[in-house]
Amino acid sequence: MSDVIDRPLLEEEKTAPTRLRIVDCDVHPSLRSTDDLNEFLPKRWQQHLKEFGSHLRTPYLFTTPYPRSSPLIARRDAWPPTGGPPGSDLAFMQKQHLDPLDVEFGILQVLDLFIFSQQNLEFGAAIQRAINDWQLAFWSHRDPRLKASILIGQDGVDLAIAEIERCARIGEYIQINVSPRANEPLGRRRYWPIYERAEALDLPLGIHVGGYGGHAPTGGGWPSYYVEEHQSNAHTIAAQLASLVIEGVPERFPKLKIVFIEGGFGWIASAVWRMDQHFERFRSEVPHLKRKPSEYVRENFWFTTQPIDEPDEARHLRALIEWVGIDRLLFSSDYPHWDFDDPRFAFKAPLTEAERRKIFSTNARAVYKF
Amino acid sequence: MARHIVASTSEIPPGGNKVVDVAGRDIVVFHVNGEFFALLNRCPHEGAPLEKAACVARLTSPEPGVYERSRVGEMLRCPWHGWEFDMRNGQSWFDPKRVRVRSYPVAVARGDELQKGPYVAETFPVHVEDSYVIVEV
Ligand code: FES
Numbered sequence: 001m002s003d004v005i006d007r008p009l010l011e012e013e014k015t016a017p018t019r020l021r022i023v024d025c026d027v028h029p030s031l032r033s034t035d036d037l038n039e040f041l042p043k044r045w046q047q048h049l050k051e052f053g054s055h056l057r058t059p060y061l062f063t064t065p066y067p068r069s070s071p072l073i074a075r076r077d078a079w080p081p082t083g084g085p086p087g088s089d090l091a092f093m094q095k096q097h098l099d100p101l102d103v104e105f106g107i108l109q110v111l112d113l114f115i116f117s118q119q120n121l122e123f124g125a126a127i128q129r130a131i132n133d134w135q136l137a138f139w140s141h142r143d144p145r146l147k148a149s150i151l152i153g154q155d156g157v158d159l160a161i162a163e164i165e166r167c168a169r170i171g172e173y174i175q176i177n178v179s180p181r182a183n184e185p186l187g188r189r190r191y192w193p194i195y196e197r198a199e200a201l202d203l204p205l206g207i208h209v210g211g212y213g214g215h216a217p218t219g220g221g222w223p224s225y226y227v228e229e230h231q232s233n234a235h236t237i238a239a240q241l242a243s244l245v246i247e248g249v250p251e252r253f254p255k256l257k258i259v260f261i262e263g264g265f266g267w268i269a270s271a272v273w274r275m276d277q278h279f280e281r282f283r284s285e286v287p288h289l290k291r292k293p294s295e296y297v298r299e300n301f302w303f304t305t306q307p308i309d310e311p312d313e314a315r316h317l318r319a320l321i322e323w324v325g326i327d328r329l330l331f332s333s334d335y336p337h338w339d340f341d342d343p344r345f346a347f348k349a350p351l352t353e354a355e356r357r358k359i360f361s362t363n364a365r366a367v368y369k370f
Numbered sequence: 371m372a373r374h375i376v377a378s379t380s381e382i383p384p385g386g387n388k389v390v391d392v393a394g395r396d397i398v399v400f401h402v403n404g405e406f407f408a409l410l411n412r413c414p415h416e417g418a419p420l421e422k423a424a425c426v427a428r429l430t431s432p433e434p435g436v437y438e439r440s441r442v443g444e445m446l447r448c449p450w451h452g453w454e455f456d457m458r459n460g461q462s463w464f465d466p467k468r469v470r471v472r473s474y475p476v477a478v479a480r481g482d483e484l485q486k487g488p489y490v491a492e493t494f495p496v497h498v499e500d501s502y503v504i505v506e507v
Contacts, residue, residue, distance in 0.1 A: 075418070075422075075449050075450050076422045076424060076449030077419055077421075077422035338450060339451055340450055340451075341416070342418075342450075344416075344417070345415075345417055346416055
């Protein structure tokens with residue numbers, strides 16, 4: 001079977017067969033500038049932001065450490081004509097993304113200010129709170145398709161719990177986002193109170209890959225190239241998946257839903273097979289686990305699709321999808337970043353209409369209860 | 371092929387481009403170093419608008435540590451995933467499906483042929499007549 005595209009798709013192919021309204025689980029809004037936060041940030045922290053800025057575990061401030069293929073890692077066509085960074089203009093986002101791609105719901109994923117990596121936990125909590133309020137005021141209240149997440153810094157567990165409770169009372173948030181690279185692996189006991197609240201509130205836990213946690217993103221140290229670093233996103237979350245499963249988070253919180261965002265899914269089968277195999281051999285080390293790792297993965301975890309691996313043959317992608325499970329995958333575009341996936345053309349695996357519907361819409365609707 | 375007058379040459383500054391609708395097709399005309407090139411305004415990968423592509427040079431390396439730029443401004447880098455296309459013929463030079471070391475002797479194979487990708491962006495003949503840019507479709 002050949003899946004090489006040697007010509008642009010024709011107009012009629014874009015719309016046929018049935019247009020599916022999609023749920024996009026990874027849309028990145030941006031601040032126009034940090035001034036957008038002023039109305040939500042107490043004077044004391046506004047002043048701190050101006051005078052001292054972020055205190056991170058890496059030396060990089062307000063920028064990515066190198067241009068990473070494209071300025072602000074964005075599509076070149078996503079810079080709003082009105083100025084400001086990509087993702088900062090709602091009207092432009094509607095016109096370029098939400099309307100033409102028929103996005104029924106778009107889940108906002110905020111990365112500004114390296115929000116998860118703040119070392120000053122009080123300052124971190126203040127900007128997380130401001131950004132949580134900003135998501136409603138600037139985005140979801142202006143376009144009800146857009147859904148906000150509760151951003152917390154999980155290293156300040158008590159502050160995080162307070163913010164979860166505050167936002168849960170507001171009642172408009174659809175998940176709790178935790179850091180992909182906190183101080184310790186995500187399965188650690190110190191973070192359990194957060195998972196307990198998430199389970200009790202029935203809010204999925206979102207883990208969006210990326211950022212700088214201060215640790216090298218691979219077990220082998222710091223990468224030299226962007227292409228190498230990009231590859232390491234998969235290792236990092238494979239390690240987090242293992243930590244959560246093996247340290248027993250889904251065993252202790254069986255109703256907790258965990259969504260890995262922007263990690264792709266090509267690596268999952270191998271990671272899960274290996275965990276299962278080792279579980280059989282080393283069961284006595286982890287008596288707190290009552291079931292095989294794969295069973296937890298199939299019940300408690302979901303994965304967004306982007307970046308989709310593009311094997312030579314579409315049937316191989318199909319096989320990967322089957323191994324992960326059609327019901328585990330949630331479509332995501334990563335708009336407006338440079339590796340954005342267009343839902344009309346990105347998914348080159350042969351899928352039935354019913355399977356498409358699950359991946360592009362109904363799985364996410366079930367997880368997030370839209 | 372019909373001839374369509376799409377612009378006066380002064381309308382498209384060097385390094386710039388103009389999107390035109392020719393016979394119902396969205397075509398983008400680039401001006402590079404006094405030459406004009408026309409391509410369908412859709413990347414063959416996922417359909418990004420090529421009008422937003424970066425016009426870059428061809429970067430080659432005869433040996434590790436030595437880099438050469440040539441044909442400055444004639445290569446298009448797609449605004450989304452960065453695949454590169456030759457403006458002259460639409461040939462892709464980026465092939466994410468075969469990024470592996472080939473096993474036959476590199477010394478006898480031409481490097482530029484080895485690197486060509488299987489994708490081709492659709493191009494159209496362009497002429498300049500009396501300061502008008504004409505695209506054949
Ligand atoms: S759409 Fe052009 S490289 Fe992907």
